[in-house]
Amino acid sequence: MRAADINPRYDVGVLNSIPIDSVVSRFAELKRKGARLVTKCIWHDDHDPSLVLYQNNQENHAYCFTCAKRYTPIDYVMQSTGLDFLGACAWMAREFNCGIIEGYVPRVYVPKILTANQSRPKDVIxxxxxxxxxxxxxxxxxxxxxxxxxxxxxxxxxxxxxxxxxxxxxxxxxxxxxxxxxxxxxxxxxxxxxxxxxxxxxxxxxxxxxxxxxxxxxxxxxxxxxxxxxxxxxxxxxCMFGAHLLNKYPSDPVILVESPKNAIVGAAMFSDAVWIAAGNKGMLKYEVLKCLKGRDVMVYPDRDAIGEWTHVLSSAKMRALANFKVGSFCELFAPQGAAKYDIADYILSH
Ligand SMILES: [Zn+2]
The missing domain is CATH 3.90.980 (DNA primase DNAg catalytic core, N-terminal domain)
Known part of the structure; x- marks a missing residue:
């Protein structure tokens, strides 16, 4: 049986194509080792990071050399959270805003670890x-x-x-x-x-x-x-940093970056756009971005977020929301070997 047959609600192919580094970094800290990203394996007593991320045109998984196990993005979420297959799909679909089969309305999902008292549906808070x-x-x-x-x-x-x-x-x-x-x-x-x-x-x-x-x-x-x-x-x-300026300058182009520092440094340098910041890498959610409806938005992710942001913003829902263009500026100008690089680094060094 194909995965799609047992899981009519989520597009497994789409979920497993979410960049593995974005998935793993939700749970563990990544380090660069040569050409690859690595992290400590949480399934054995790991002191020297041995979970290696394979991420290129053909591959998108993590492999632990000690456990001799390979993890797709969905596997990794299942193993890290204790969720079953559908639970992991539901969590990923919501976290990364993709992979839901059209027409399916996911139920509000409460992780198992919460007891009845602790879990409060979002709409009653x-x-x-x-x-x-x-x-x-x-x-x-x-x-x-x-x-x-x-x-x-x-x-x-x-x-x-x-x-x-x-x-x-x-x-x-x-x-x-x-x-x-x-x-x-x-x-x-x-x-x-x-x-x-x-x-x-x-x-x-x-x-x-x-x-x-x-x-x-x-x-x-x-x-x-x-x-x-x-x-x-x-x-x-x-809420994005700077979102209150969107209505003040309704016809200006918008530039979306990751941190408030990037937005302010960008705005100090270039005054003909509204600079706003997502706040962190994982904040590109539809609900948060809704205020950008109909705008032209140039997006400059930090170097380590280019893959994830490009992926999130390429969904049909996001493309219908605003005219997002993701720039790989930080990739082009990062010095060799720098894992982290953002637009403020560029502006401040020139
Ligand atoms: Zn291991």
Missing amino acids: RYTYIPMEIVDGMVSCESSFVKCLMREFDPNRVEFLVDEYKLGCYEYSHEYYDDVVFPSIDEKGRVHNLKLQNYCTDVESEHFFHSRDKHFCWLGKILVEKGILPKDSVFDND
Whole structure:
């Protein structure tokens, strides 16, 4: 029996063609080893990463040399989550927004590990938005991020962008007094969450203008802990950074990138488009992108996301939504051997 016969709801071929690195990176950290990406195998006691990803025109799977086992994308999800075949297909279809046979409406799927009390269908959760007064009260040029920007770009342009994107400064975090606040404000002006991040401002350091990786958090939760927002507030992150500017500039082309830093650095350099950021690699969901309806959208993924983003945006549903064009800019200009490279890296090095 062919896989399609036992699974009339999901297109197994499409799900198994989701780039294996995108699938594995949802569960494990990938490292580059020579020409291949590798990670620690979770099915044996692995110290030296031995799960190798094979990803090219003919192959799209992971192989563990110790276990001598090969995993397709669906196999990998099944093994990593304990889901059965249909459960894994359902999870992948939703996570990567593809592979659902036309006409099939998937039921709301709740992972097995949740008990009845813990699982709340999304539509009964009442999400809270953060009051705009809080965001406006934080707008400032004092953050580490804006200090870095000021060194690289025209200060008048930077001040303009601080106001446009409502970039804030948060002084009360445990480690740094100058965290930048990146608000996610949707096209209706609702603030979904506030991302706190700190950037190295030491111009002598090789880390100048790079974020301190381990130090990033969501301010919504902190405001609840401090009693500023009600105790039962629940936030979602389903909103792109800069989405509130879409209605302000309805006829401008849009440039979509991964991180807020990329959007701001891009906007500092090129002012004739609306720059917005998905927030992270996995955020290209239809619900989040709906606000781009009918727009011309140039997409510049980070180097390590080009495959995944191209795949997600090539679905019929996405193509009907907006005119997405994915650029491989970051692949073309990345220095040899650099696994990570984004448009801000390019602009700041020129
Ligand atoms: Zn193994």
